[in-house]
Amino acid sequence: MDIKSNLVATAERLFDRHGFTATGMDRLTGAAGISSRTLYKHAGSKVALMVAVLAERDRRFMQRLEVDSVDAIFAALEDWVRAEGARGCLFLRTLGETGGETAAIQEAVMAHKAAVRSRIAEIVATDIGHGGNAALADQIVILFEGATAAAAYRGTDAVTAARAAAEILVARARR
Structure with a gap:
């Protein structure tokens, strides 16, 4: 793994676990095993590093959504929660921490x-x-987002409940 990839992976783990604001540059350099000079050379700034982390997270998450059914969306989310953990959406947590001002x-x-x-x-x-059905798509998005947030305290049970609700909505829409 090259320096930048290692830095982004390390930053993602730390930002996800401790938050963007609470993760200082010293913690990042220590965990990545690099100097602050190397960090700034490869990341530019903490904000640029966070944007790189979000880009990598987006890439991996969107790969999980390469499915062909609503049920499979929730199966993919269950897999994500098991593999990546259940701390809520890193995108929304970061936006909340920065107050939407960055x-x-x-x-x-x-995006x-x-x-x-x-x-x-x-x-x-x-x-x-x-x-398709725009209203149904919005309902599925809300179930998906809600399951992501509730998984932080309910684990995959939250996703299972959202999956069951989505199944009812899809069955109704097919009629």
């Missing part, structure tokens, strides 16, 4: 959320046919 982070978060919404709408259209 433009680069806000842009990364909004990710738009991509997730778009992908879910595509899956809904494929799953129920007849051109």
